[in-house]
Amino acid sequence: xxxxxxxxxxxxxxxxxxxxxxxxxxxxxxxxxxxxxxxxxxxxxxxxxxxxxxxxxxxxxxxxxxxxxxxxxxxxxxxxxxxxxxxxxxxxxxxxxxxxxxxxxxxxxxxxxxxxxxxxxxxxxxxxxxxxxxxxxxxxxxxxxxxxxxxxxxxxxxxxxxxxxxxxxxxxxxxxxxxxxxxxxxxxxxxxxxxxxxxxxxxxxxxxxxxxxxxxxxxxxxxxxxxxxxxxxxxxxxxxxxxxxxxxxxxxxxxxxxxxxxxxxxxxxxxxxxxxxxxxxxxxxxxxxxxxxxxxxxxxxxxxxxxxxxxxxxxxxxxxxxxxxxxxxxxxxxxxxxxxxxxxxxxxxxxxxxxxxxxxxxxxxxxxxxxxxxxxxxxxxxxxxxxxxxxxxxxxxxxxxxxxxxxxxxxxxxxxxxxxxxxxxxxxxxxxxxxxxxxxxxxxxxxxxxxxxxxxxxxxxxxxxxxxxxxxxxxxxxxxxxxxxxxxxxxxxxxxxxxxxxxxxxxxxxxxxxxxxxxxxxxxxx
Amino acid sequence: xxxxxxxxxxxxxxxxxxxxxxxxxxxxxxxxxxxxxxxxxxxxxxxxxxxxxxxxxxxxxxxxxxxxxxxxxxxxxxxxxxxxxxxxxxxxxxxxxxxxxxxxxxxxxxxxxxxxxxxxxxxxxxxxxxxxxxxxxxxxxxxxxxxxxxxxxxxxxxxxxxxxxxxxxxxxxxxxxxxxxxxxxxxxxxxxxxxxxxxxxxxxxxxxxxxxxxxxxxxxxxxxxxxxxxxxxxxxxxxxxxxxxxxxxxxxxxxxxxxxxxxxxxxxxxxxxxxxxxxxxxxxxxxxxxxxxxxxxxxxxxxxxxxxxxxxxxxxxxxxxxxxxxxxxxxxxxxxxxxxxxxxxxxxxxxxxxxxxxxxxxxxxxxxxxxxxxxxxxxxxxxxxxxxxxxxxxxxxxxxxxxxxxxxxxxxxxxxxxxxxx
Numbered sequence: 001x002x003x004x005x006x007x008x009x010x011x012x013x014x015x016x017x018x019x020x021x022x023x024x025x026x027x028x029x030x031x032x033x034x035x036x037x038x039x040x041x042x043x044x045x046x047x048x049x050x051x052x053x054x055x056x057x058x059x060x061x062x063x064x065x066x067x068x069x070x071x072x073x074x075x076x077x078x079x080x081x082x083x084x085x086x087x088x089x090x091x092x093x094x095x096x097x098x099x100x101x102x103x104x105x106x107x108x109x110x111x112x113x114x115x116x117x118x119x120x121x122x123x124x125x126x127x128x129x130x131x132x133x134x135x136x137x138x139x140x141x142x143x144x145x146x147x148x149x150x151x152x153x154x155x156x157x158x159x160x161x162x163x164x165x166x167x168x169x170x171x172x173x174x175x176x177x178x179x180x181x182x183x184x185x186x187x188x189x190x191x192x193x194x195x196x197x198x199x200x201x202x203x204x205x206x207x208x209x210x211x212x213x214x215x216x217x218x219x220x221x222x223x224x225x226x227x228x229x230x231x232x233x234x235x236x237x238x239x240x241x242x243x244x245x246x247x248x249x250x251x252x253x254x255x256x257x258x259x260x261x262x263x264x265x266x267x268x269x270x271x272x273x274x275x276x277x278x279x280x281x282x283x284x285x286x287x288x289x290x291x292x293x294x295x296x297x298x299x300x301x302x303x304x305x306x307x308x309x310x311x312x313x314x315x316x317x318x319x320x321x322x323x324x325x326x327x328x329x330x331x332x333x334x335x336x337x338x339x340x341x342x343x344x345x346x347x348x349x350x351x352x353x354x355x356x357x358x359x360x361x362x363x364x365x366x367x368x369x370x371x372x373x374x375x376x377x378x379x380x381x382x383x384x385x386x387x388x389x390x391x392x393x394x395x396x397x398x399x400x401x402x403x404x405x406x407x408x409x410x411x412x413x414x415x416x417x418x419x420x421x422x423x424x425x426x427x428x429x430x431x432x433x434x435x436x437x438x439x440x441x442x443x444x445x446x447x448x449x450x451x452x453x454x455x456x457x458x459x460x461x462x463x464x465x466x467x468x469x470x471x472x473x474x475x476x477x478x479x480x481x482x483x484x485x486x487x488x489x490x491x492x493x494x495x496x497x498x499x500x501x502x503x504x505x506x507x508x509x510x511x512x513x514x515x516x517x518x519x520x521x522x523x524x525x526x
Numbered sequence: 527x528x529x530x531x532x533x534x535x536x537x538x539x540x541x542x543x544x545x546x547x548x549x550x551x552x553x554x555x556x557x558x559x560x561x562x563x564x565x566x567x568x569x570x571x572x573x574x575x576x577x578x579x580x581x582x583x584x585x586x587x588x589x590x591x592x593x594x595x596x597x598x599x600x601x602x603x604x605x606x607x608x609x610x611x612x613x614x615x616x617x618x619x620x621x622x623x624x625x626x627x628x629x630x631x632x633x634x635x636x637x638x639x640x641x642x643x644x645x646x647x648x649x650x651x652x653x654x655x656x657x658x659x660x661x662x663x664x665x666x667x668x669x670x671x672x673x674x675x676x677x678x679x680x681x682x683x684x685x686x687x688x689x690x691x692x693x694x695x696x697x698x699x700x701x702x703x704x705x706x707x708x709x710x711x712x713x714x715x716x717x718x719x720x721x722x723x724x725x726x727x728x729x730x731x732x733x734x735x736x737x738x739x740x741x742x743x744x745x746x747x748x749x750x751x752x753x754x755x756x757x758x759x760x761x762x763x764x765x766x767x768x769x770x771x772x773x774x775x776x777x778x779x780x781x782x783x784x785x786x787x788x789x790x791x792x793x794x795x796x797x798x799x800x801x802x803x804x805x806x807x808x809x810x811x812x813x814x815x816x817x818x819x820x821x822x823x824x825x826x827x828x829x830x831x832x833x834x835x836x837x838x839x840x841x842x843x844x845x846x847x848x849x850x851x852x853x854x855x856x857x858x859x860x861x862x863x864x865x866x867x868x869x870x871x872x873x874x875x876x877x878x879x880x881x882x883x884x885x886x887x888x889x890x891x892x893x894x895x896x897x898x899x900x901x902x903x904x905x906x907x908x909x910x911x912x913x914x915x916x917x918x919x920x921x922x923x924x925x926x927x928x929x930x931x932x933x934x935x936x937x938x939x940x941x942x943x944x945x946x947x948x
Contacts, residue, residue, distance in 0.1 A: 137718050138718065253801075254793060254796040254797050254801070255796050255797065255800045255801040255804075257797055258797055258798065304779065305779065305781040305782065306782070307781075307782045307786075307787075307865065308786075308790060310747075310779060310782050310784075310786075311716050311717040311719060311747060311786055312717040313717065314717060314718055315717055315718075377717065378790075378793055378794050378797050378798075379797045379798065380798070381716075381798045458790065458793060459789075459793050
């Protein structure tokens, strides 16, 4: 009891500390000061009157939403007093594995530099700056020769690392104990079992109305849609992040999604934010980074060829190039097991005082990275707002999909959850695929790393991401991956090779995700 | 059932032939007796020319109306729409209502257009009213973006008219007649790119009018960023969305071919602009298709052995108003991508299911009311017979809503155009 209270006061202190330097703090102060001239603020009841004023003028809501955001980023209970590296990742061997992986990635990047004889960063000559500025909105028409550049890594390279991961404290030797894992992931992690998943995703049960199911059937359910729309509008009017988060668990009406997501992520897109965005833009104009080429190459390899996203090619360059310059992203490394890669000023290799984070946001893009942004282009046509939403989605969720950690939403846990679900519910299928050398995770890994972006139809993907935001968890990705296997189980039982299994699952763009999830979680399992 | 249907085509496209063969029909030549002829527009012209005096018999059916050009030639379409509007105005129809600037409230869906050289003086008058406008010149009888250019100065048109007058031999022929239309210089841009809509519309009879909208239309994107700047007037990649043109651009992508499904467009618009305006837009698109068909219905030779699948080209401006640009009688059946092939195969399949019920030899008693399950991806856009048999205006309003919008949503959406579809 005492511990909990301590924990709470530490959390409060931390949040207060974090908000102190924020823009909101300044705004609140300014508003409060300004309110002193109002006739309804009396000196004798100053504190109460100002509180009341902030409440009625909507500022209290903004503060509440800001606190809510901090809470969602705060490490779990009893961790806020832990040492910094434990907040990043409590398990030593995970930290080590992540560090080794980072070294490998950085080495690959450096060797590309050496091979191609180009610097990591350079200032652009004035002519070049002018040219880039003039075609900022049509970078896609530029066709630089990128044949020599290759993505630093692809999801399948990362999967190999995860597969080879072992817990040194958990050696069950060669004995084929009951605990021997039949899947690819060999480390023990705490994941949810089916009853826990049902409890956690309770709003997905078969009797609760869902957008993505109940809007597509006939007349009586149109009532659900209309009612859901009405409530959605009310939630927006209330301007309450927590309420919005609860609401989207049943799916967002298409026309309210952009606003609801922004509310959940506490994004306001005010003049200052647009200014920030413009700063990154001018930074991109001034400096050329090697990582820019990687971004360019990635967009060309993925989104530019995508039936849904090719239209937004130019927005993707803008957002991703600005993202790489955004040092505020570095803050998320406090709770990310990864650490930003460092480079050294020429000739000062290894000297900490000459170290710089590279790229400035500390995130090296990999093959498929741009697909985290692409679906958001359907929601936001204002680049600066699109940017903000993406950044927030990244520092809350997406970074977990390519960092080695024991977090329940981390990619490793998702892999384990996926394999465990499949093994438990479809043991025959799991065994069959394993026998023919088609470990299911080899197929589903890319889906999960990209949060299914580029694999599902966009409307379905957005319904899926509604649930990521709604449950503040990525676990739904593992559940969906397992549900897809379950849905195609009959065909998969007939295949005899990995290639054939991949062919059965090559096109999942026709699937309706919400019924799949519901059936898998709540109906199929006895 | 009296034997197998005998088919001919003069368009060697696999999406056609595969569909015919799938039905177990027999291929013959145009010298034999045939039941079904999928013709190019050239063939239909010679087929129905006065000299041949050709008549279709009851067991024959073709994929064009004899004078389809009343709709599909740019100049005639505009002429027919203008006439239709005047007639409605004379009748005092509420559809012909005008706003304070003299613009039709519900029938202003074609950009201001003149025939050249015939209407040259009218054009100059209009141009002088708004000298900074850009105009687009199109030859009346050509398709796929051929012969199109933009002008924004009167001198350019004067030069053109001089040039064509000197070769008076050519200008006499109606083929070289041009239409000049006000260029939509504020198109809706998505991802900064301009696009147009290609929608497929099937007509099985004009009197009474029965038409179907294919749900799987698509947007065609320009590969180059749109700029309204006049310096780019010569760069046709910026302005024209025809695949035939865009294919030659450096940035043409052969995976998606610059095409986006209408459902993507809907998702994007509903997400970024809201549900009401999106419903209204699609409602208006359906409206202008029906109005354009009604405009030509009185002049169309409504041969009962004919049906036609049109390719409608529509541009949406940045205020979400749709503009009818032109109608194609023979929409391209060439497939630019894998998805495109599937789409076009299905389009022909669904078209045949409606036009040739059960794949049986026509017997002249085709009542042109296909069962629901034969519609495939088509939905009924307008059925004049059904609309007339419905009694009161209120019923017709509901009908209009239902046939115009998906799932009857449009009923709540407060459409701007009058809902009495007649």
